[in-house]
Amino acid sequence: DQQVKQNSPSLSVQEGRISILNCDYTNSMFDYFLWYKKYPAEGPTFLISISSIKDKNEDGRFTVFLNKSAKHLSLHIVPSQPGDSAVYFCAASDDSWGKLQFGAGTQVVVTP
Amino acid sequence: NAGVMQNPRHLVRRRGQEARLRCSPMKGHSHVYWYRQLPEEGLKFMVYLQKENIIDESGMPKERFSAEFPKEGPSILRIQQVVRGDSAAYFCASHRDSNQPQHFGDGTRLSIL
Numbered sequence: 001d002q003q004v005k006q007n008s009p010s011l012s013v014q015e016g017r018i019s020i021l022n023c024d025y026t027n028s029m030f031d032y033f034l035w036y037k038k039y040p041a042e043g044p045t046f047l048i049s050i051s052s053i054k055d056k057n058e059d060g061r062f063t064v065f066l067n068k069s070a071k072h073l074s075l076h077i078v079p080s081q082p083g084d085s086a087v088y089f090c091a092a093s094d095d096s097w098g099k100l101q102f103g104a105g106t107q108v109v110v111t112p
Numbered sequence: 113n114a115g116v117m118q119n120p121r122h123l124v125r126r127r128g129q130e131a132r133l134r135c136s137p138m139k140g141h142s143h144v145y146w147y148r149q150l151p152e153e154g155l156k157f158m159v160y161l162q163k164e165n166i167i168d169e170s171g172m173p174k175e176r177f178s179a180e181f182p183k184e185g186p187s188i189l190r191i192q193q194v195v196r197g198d199s200a201a202y203f204c205a206s207h208r209d210s211n212q213p214q215h216f217g218d219g220t221r222l223s224i225l
Contacts, residue, residue, distance in 0.1 A: 004154075034213060043116070043203055043216035044155070089154055096210040099145065099168060102154035 003027045004092050006103035014111055019077040021106050023090030026071065030092040034100070035064060035075045038087045047088075048075070049097075080110045116141075116217035117186075118204050124223045125194050133189040133220045137206030144187045145214060146179060149201045161187060191222075199224045 005024045013019045021035075031052045036044035050057040050064045050073070057064050063076045077084055090103040117136040125131050137144050142163050147155040160168040161181035172179065176194075181187040191198055201221050205214035 006154075036216075041218070043118075043205075043218045046213040046215065049213060091155075097207065097213055098143075098210055099157050099160055099171075100147075100155075100214065101157065102147075104152070104154045 002104075003030075004090055004101045004103040006090055006106050008106050009104070010107040010109070012109045012111060013080050015082060016079045019075075019080045019084065019108055019110070021075040021077075021088050021090070021108070023073050023075075023103055024071060025073075025092050027092070027094060027101075028071070029094040030101075032093045032097055033064070033066060033073050034091045034093075034097075035062075036089045036091060036102075037084075038089060038105070044089055077108075080108075082110050082112065084108060085110045116204055116206050116215050118202075118217035118220050120220060121218065122221050122223070124225060126225045127195060128193050131191040131194050131198070131222055133191075133202050133204075133222070134186045135189070135204030135206075135217060136186040137204070138208075138215055141206035141208050141215075143207050143209065144181050145205045146187075146189050147203045147205065149203065149219075151200075155203060158189070194222075194224050196224050198222060 003026050034049040035047040038044045048059050048062045066073045087105045089105045091100040144161045146158040149155045157171040159179045176192045178190045201219045203219045205216045207214045
């Protein structure tokens with residue numbers, strides 16, 4: 001029962017352009033949403049989060065948008081940089097910041 | 113300021129042996145989570161522990177798997193009588209309280225021969 005879905009397994013974007021990563025969820029009880037970034041052979045690194053009472057949160061080049069009615073969130077990276085090439089995981093929790101449910105990840109490749 | 117430390121980074125076991133994975137949370141963190149990542153998949157929650165207590169083990173297989181977080185020392189994920197399907201990356205995460213994001217270790221890659 002996959003409650004968090006990332007339907008794009010990969011994304012290729014040119015350096016300097018915007019990267020848009022999408023995530024859909026099915027559980028209306030989720031109240032916190034997070035994005036993690038992961039390099040090979042390393043653990044996930046926390047990027048940015050949003051609670052269900054907000055529809056946007058911004059931190060530097062990263063912005064997360066939440067559309068509760070559509071059960072959809074997205075991560076925008078502007079401008080994309082070569083160091084952004086990694087796998088990005090969407091995660092959600094129905095227990096504050098507790099037990100996380102992860103999507104399958106999106107591999108982002110930023111090309112020069 | 114050390115992060116979440118997991119060891120070993122790589123562990124090879126033969127079918128039927130036991131695997132013990134260790135996790136030392138960040139200093140001051142008393143909440144520990146274990147996740148498993150199979151190839152080409154996202155991380156799947158296994159268990160949530162606080163010192164000396166298992167809070168939520170709803171993601172743990174019913175047999176062969178156990179976890180502990182003793183008063184002193186690291187959290188241990190123990191897999192008895194390993195099978196090929198146990199091959200995966202096992203990640204530990206910790207946070208100070210439920211108002212903070214979880215910080216992850218670099219994982220233990222378990223391979224079963």
